[in-house]
Amino acid sequence: MNIKEQRRAEIIKAAMKVFGKHGFHKAKIEEIAKVAGIGKGTVYEYFSSxxxxxxxxxxxxxxxxxxxxxxxxxxxxxxxxxxxxxxxxxxxxxxxxxxxxxxxxxxxxxxxxxxxxxxxxxxxxxxxxxxxxxxxxxxxxxxxxxxxxxxxxxxxxxxxxxxxxxxxxxxxxxxxxxxxxxxxxxxxxxxxxx
Amino acid sequence: MNIKEQRRAEIIKAAMKVFGKHGFHKAKIEEIAKVAGIGKGTVYEYFSSxxxxxxxxxxxxxxxxxxxxxxxxxxxxxxxxxxxxxxxxxxxxxxxxxxxxxxxxxxxxxxxxxxxxxxxxxxxxxxxxxxxxxxxxxxxxxxxxxxxxxxxxxxxxxxxxxxxxxxxxxxxxxxxxxxxxxxxxxxxxxxxxx
Amino acid sequence: MNIKEQRRAEIIKAAMKVFGKHGFHKAKIEEIAKVAGIGKGTVYEYFSSxxxxxxxxxxxxxxxxxxxxxxxxxxxxxxxxxxxxxxxxxxxxxxxxxxxxxxxxxxxxxxxxxxxxxxxxxxxxxxxxxxxxxxxxxxxxxxxxxxxxxxxxxxxxxxxxxxxxxxxxxxxxxxxxxxxxxxxxxxxxxxxxx
Amino acid sequence: MNIKEQRRAEIIKAAMKVFGKHGFHKAKIEEIAKVAGIGKGTVYEYFSSxxxxxxxxxxxxxxxxxxxxxxxxxxxxxxxxxxxxxxxxxxxxxxxxxxxxxxxxxxxxxxxxxxxxxxxxxxxxxxxxxxxxxxxxxxxxxxxxxxxxxxxxxxxxxxxxxxxxxxxxxxxxxxxxxxxxxxxxxxxxxxxxx
DNA sequence: CATGAATGAGTCTTCATTCAT
DNA sequence: TATGAATGAAGACTCATTCAT
Known part of the structure; x- marks a missing residue:
């Protein structure tokens, strides 16, 4: 539970950096995952899209x-x-x-x-x-x-x-x-x- | 000349409608062309991209x-x-x-x-x-x-x-x-x- | 007649330059026409494609x-x-x-x-x-x-x-x-x- | 690693067939992919263009x-x-x-x-x-x-x-x-x- | 006859999303 | 649970060809 929420928060932090740098469309899920230090597929474990x-x-x-x-x-x-x-x-x-x-x-x-x-x-x-x-x-x-x-x-x-x-x-x-x-x-x- | 500038203006008007409705990325050149009442390729005669x-x-x-x-x-x-x-x-x-x-x-x-x-x-x-x-x-x-x-x-x-x-x-x-x-x-x- | 054949020859000369420089696919009819000193459509008066x-x-x-x-x-x-x-x-x-x-x-x-x-x-x-x-x-x-x-x-x-x-x-x-x-x-x- | 190189080789083999049949420009990435038995996008996982x-x-x-x-x-x-x-x-x-x-x-x-x-x-x-x-x-x-x-x-x-x-x-x-x-x-x- | 503005079919390429491992 | 290889839908852009002037 705790670990899940923490992971979620990390992804959101990474998303802030990447969406912030590129805007919605040019931001790539792969980059967000990399910034968060996880695999691309993992993002989809926490957010559906x-x-x-x-x-x-x-x-x-x-x-x-x-x-x-x-x-x-x-x-x-x-x-x-x-x-x-x-x-x-x-x-x-x-x-x-x-x-x-x-x-x-x-x-x-x-x-x-x-x-x-x-x-x-x-x-x-x-x-x-x-x-x-x-x-x-x-x-x-x-x-x-x-x-x-x-x-x-x-x-x-x-x-x-x-x-x-x-x-x-x-x-x-x-x-x-x-x-x-x-x-x-x-x-x-x-x-x-x- | 006059006709060319007019066509240019028409395309910009159409672009205002379409970019306005969808934002840059979701706007499609094809829709802008349709709104302007011209073919897709014609847009590229007036604007390079x-x-x-x-x-x-x-x-x-x-x-x-x-x-x-x-x-x-x-x-x-x-x-x-x-x-x-x-x-x-x-x-x-x-x-x-x-x-x-x-x-x-x-x-x-x-x-x-x-x-x-x-x-x-x-x-x-x-x-x-x-x-x-x-x-x-x-x-x-x-x-x-x-x-x-x-x-x-x-x-x-x-x-x-x-x-x-x-x-x-x-x-x-x-x-x-x-x-x-x-x-x-x-x-x-x-x-x-x- | 004579003028037609001459024009034909000019287009072929231009084609040799342009096809020679770019190969078939990258050669553009428009460039051939320009090199021949004529309009794009005119090429089609002499060659069907x-x-x-x-x-x-x-x-x-x-x-x-x-x-x-x-x-x-x-x-x-x-x-x-x-x-x-x-x-x-x-x-x-x-x-x-x-x-x-x-x-x-x-x-x-x-x-x-x-x-x-x-x-x-x-x-x-x-x-x-x-x-x-x-x-x-x-x-x-x-x-x-x-x-x-x-x-x-x-x-x-x-x-x-x-x-x-x-x-x-x-x-x-x-x-x-x-x-x-x-x-x-x-x-x-x-x-x-x- | 081995699997990746093998896939790479398969794509090159398919490319030989398709480029060989049609030449560079008329060859379609989609056909190469089909011949290799993979999806179009996969080609781009192995070759950038x-x-x-x-x-x-x-x-x-x-x-x-x-x-x-x-x-x-x-x-x-x-x-x-x-x-x-x-x-x-x-x-x-x-x-x-x-x-x-x-x-x-x-x-x-x-x-x-x-x-x-x-x-x-x-x-x-x-x-x-x-x-x-x-x-x-x-x-x-x-x-x-x-x-x-x-x-x-x-x-x-x-x-x-x-x-x-x-x-x-x-x-x-x-x-x-x-x-x-x-x-x-x-x-x-x-x-x-x- | 000559022209070039208009056209749209055709293709590469991207990337969110899936799923087998 | 985590991963990343595989996928294919979607869209910008090119250019041979047409046709009204």
Whole structure:
């Protein structure tokens, strides 16, 4: 049992490397097996098809992303603090999954409806996480009382993602060296001259 | 000449439909030809390979996106007006290219370095467009004088994209029915309680 | 009429270059047309198919070879003289048709039975040419009276071909610089120590 | 290991049949596989491409030819004896590889430079074999002391090949029924009336 | 007559998946 | 249980040939 799950995990790790490097179609089961240090046929003992392996891998990534985000944010009290933590988490995550972001998520064609909806749930959970952070901030008067929370949440998510993506992919900056403060502050304080 | 360019354009249109529906690998040249109403071999009279056709198509999309954005923004004076126009343009564009966004851009693996760099130039042009809009806004005192323009630009782009994406893809809302005002205003006015 | 035959001849000349360079299958009708300075479709006005063009070309070459051999040998009286002339002709011919020899004749798969038999007739004519040269030599006492003419003919043909082929193809020697005398003399005088 | 080499050999045997029958281009991998009693894909487990299979086959033939020639000649002492043995070997070989000779060697266009040079080495080895046979004959006074060995070698090779080719291909005579004595004697004794 | 744009039959090659060992 | 040899479906691409202009 334990050994089986461990083997499964190893294959998923190998799949992350190989799908990440080549994208879904150019990734070969044989290479994944080799990276995992096992035989080609063995992969099929744990996953019924290339598609299923891909799906399981995507689910693993999404769950991991969510759990880490939740943990990082839990260590802060203010909305600003939580969002700064989330931004840092997001940056470090996409940096470690550059190729995923570029090569995998696009392959969403190959995801089954079932797994798509599970991923969607996860995405909604992320949104809820930010949503409730903002709601909390409104209650504590840290944030405007008339805030359009839905729009604000999506704007924050988009802004964080866009800023980190550019810095990491184009400017090749290490996510640890990116300061999330200007991003959050720009959003928090707005642009207009008052 | 004219007829040749027209045929080329027809093939690219067909390619947009088919690559959009299936992504790069599952798209078949034969289907593209059928959609274009021509024979399989004819595609190869105009494009030397599936890859080249894909690249030409991506370039066409990117150029179109940029030109339309520029035109839409040109009809406004204030930063706020320009950004609202840009948001609407972006929304309508991704709505018409849903599958592109989902299935094509990810296939970036298959783009040659040359076309990748051309696309990158276009993306930078988009950023410059917003950048100068914000600079202008600072000069006219519409915006804060101490604005971190780079961060603000990326935040706006990310916020617009995220909001429209969610509305269009998940809520299945027609982009014409999405009001960009709350998005721009949320960014412009900030979140904090002052 | 005259213009038609001339055009036909031009196409055959072009075919010799292109088939010679690439062999039957890799030769493209389009390249032959380009070399002939005409349009692709025009080739089909003169030859009904790639195969027919190939056949006509082979026949042309074979006839030319035979006519030239006959003419060269006619200017000599002794068997030795005739054979030296033939050797020189053969050498100059294969030098000018290197690629033919290497790439074309092998493609004999594609020759129709009809043309194959016509070519065979030509080959037999060459053999007859040498045969009668030797017979004549026997009559005039230039050659042994108990000569096995058939074997001698084929041996001479084989020896000349082999010597010239090696010199021209491997040693890259110009056929004009090859002296046929040692070849003919070696055959004429024999190898054994008497 | 053994099983793998055996399978490899089976495929080469099948390739000899099919390439021999159709020539390089008209031969289909699928037919080779069928003749070998395996699936199409399996061919690619052993040879990376049609070209490589063709090359390996050609090399196999050439090596076999050389080894057999060497062995046949080794069982004789005099130059005459060795050459008679060589002639018989050559005749039996080309008889068993009629189609090869006609359809394959011409396809030399498709051979890589590497394999071409390996084949060239083999051809040179054959020439050396005859060369040293003649040299030995000169030393033992079996042959003329002033013999032009290079020319004599090529003449013998050419004469043998031409005589056997005509008998086997045109007269459809079984190589076993061809007596090499007249060929060798004609060359050995010369043509001139002394 | 000459042309070349259009065509689609034909084939190599890849790789997910199976299954005998 | 683990393996990797064997398989064949699937698809990009070529090019001889046709035919409207």
């Amino acid at each position: 290339k598609n299923e392996l891909f799906e399981q891998m995507v689910e693993y990534i999404v769950i991991t992303y969510f759990d880490m985000a939740k943990e990082a944010m839990g260590q802060h009290k203010t909305a600003r603090g939580k969002l700064l933590a989330f931004a840092e988490h997001h940056g470090s995550f996409i940096a470690h999954h550059i190729n995923m972001a570029e090569n995998i998520l696009p392959s969403s064609n190959f995801l089954s409806e079932e797994i798509k909806s599970r991923i969607l749930e996860m995405k909604k959970s992320i949104v809820s996480l930010i949503d409730s952070t903002l709601e909390e901030g409104v209650k504590t008067k840290e944030l405007k009382t008339d805030l359009n929370i839905k729009v604000a949440t999506l704007s924050i998510l988009g802004a964080i993602n866009q800023n980190y993506t550019i810095e990491i992919f184009l400017q090749k900056i290490d996510p640890k060296d990116i300061d999330p403060t200007p991003i959050i502050d720009t959003i928090f304080n707005g642009l207009v001259n008052k | 599936k890859n080249e056709l894909f690249e030409q198509m991506v370039e066409y999309i990117v150029i179109t996106y940029f030109d339309m954005a520029k035109e839409a923004m040109g009809q406004h004076k204030t930063a706020r007006g320009k950004l609202l126009a840009f948001a609407e343009h972006h929304g309508s564009f991704i709505a018409h290219h849903i599958n592109m966004a989902e299935n094509i851009l990810p296939s970036s693996n298959f783009l040659s370095e040359e076309i990748k760099s051309r696309i990158l130039e276009m993306k930078k042009s988009i950023v410059s467009l917003i950048d100068s809009t914000l600079e202008e806004g600072v000069k006219t005192k519409e915006l804060k004088t101490d604005l971190n323009i780079k961060v603000a630009t990326l935040s706006i782009l990310g916020a617009i994209n995220q909001n429209y994406t969610i509305e269009i893809f998940l809520q299945k809302i027609d982009p014409k029915d999405i009001d960009p005002t709350p998005i721009i205003d949320t960014i412009f006015n900030g979140l904090v309680n002052k | 790639k195969n027919e063009l190939f056949e006509q070309m082979v026949e042309y070459i074979v006839i030319t070879y035979f006519d030239m051999a006959k003419e060269a040998m006619g200017q000599h009286k002794t068997a030795r003289g005739k054979l030296l002339a033939f050797a020189e002709h053969h050498g100059s011919f294969i030098a000018h048709h290197i690629n033919m020899a290497e790439n074309i004749l092998p493609s004999s798969n594609f020759l129709s039975e009809e043309i194959k038999s016509r070519i065979l007739e030509m080959k037999k004519s060459i053999v007859s040419l040498i045969d009668s040269t030797l017979e004549e030599g026997v009559k005039t006492k230039e050659l042994k009276t108990d000569l096995n003419i058939k074997v001698a003919t084929l041996s001479i043909l084989g020896a000349i071909n082999q010597n010239y082929t090696i010199e021209i193809f491997l040693q890259k020697i110009d056929p004009k610089d090859i002296d046929p005398t040692p070849i003919i003399d070696t055959i004429f005088n024999g190898l054994v120590n008497k | 049609k070209n490589e299979l063709f090359e390996q086959m050609v090399e196999y033939i050439v090596i076999t030819y050389f080894d057999m020639a060497k062995e046949a000649m080794g069982q004789h002492k005099t130059a005459r004896g060795k050459l008679l043995a060589f002639a018989e070997h050559h005749g039996s070989f080309i008889a068993h590889h009629i189609n090869m000779a006609e359809n394959i060697l011409p396809s030399s266009n498709f051979l890589s430079e590497e394999i071409k040079s390996r084949i060239l080495e083999m051809k040179k080895s054959i020439v050396s074999l005859i060369d040293s046979t003649l040299e030995e004959g000169v030393k033992t006074k079996e042959l003329k002391t002033d013999l032009n060995i290079k020319v004599a070698t090529l003449s013998i090779l050419g004469a043998i090949n031409q005589n056997y080719t005509i008998e086997i291909f045109l007269q459809k005579i079984d190589p076993k029924d061809i007596d090499p004595t007249p060929i060798i004697d004609t060359i050995f004794n010369g043509l001139v009336n002394k």
